[in-house]
Amino acid sequence: MKKMFVLGMAAGLVSLSACNSTPTEQAADNIEANSEAVADNLEEAADNATTETGEAALENRADAVRATGQNQAEDMRTNDPDTNLANGM
Template identity: 55%
Template sequence: MKKLSFVLAAAGLITLAACNKSPEAAAADNAADNTAAAIENQADNLEAAADNATNEASEQALENAADNAHAAADAVQDNAH
């Protein structure tokens, strides 16, 4: 629930920040935000899979993939703004 609240608050702030931007810049920011959110969702799914892994090697591989996905989402956000 905390993640959902955070996402909604972030979306609201992004919407307010977009008021002073050109339509093209706002669209690019929205696309980047949507992409980052999708990657974050994938990372969350990988973390959930890691929690359900049957052995340590699988769990570690999934956790590493989740960490990489979080880093990729951060990179998308950083490059968009």
């Protein structure tokens, strides 16, 4: 149920972000929303982990996913030719 709620929230955010923005901005917002949803699911799994080590690993992965999504979205917004995203990688 929580996963459906998170995905519904992500879809709602994406639809709201589509108003008065460029396709590049919409794509960047989609990247952020998707990475946020994945990170939230990882944190939910961490809450259900049976060991502290497993919980810490899942939380660290959630933080990494969130940071990667933010970096990719920022690359998309700035379209910096020095980034991997602009080079098609």
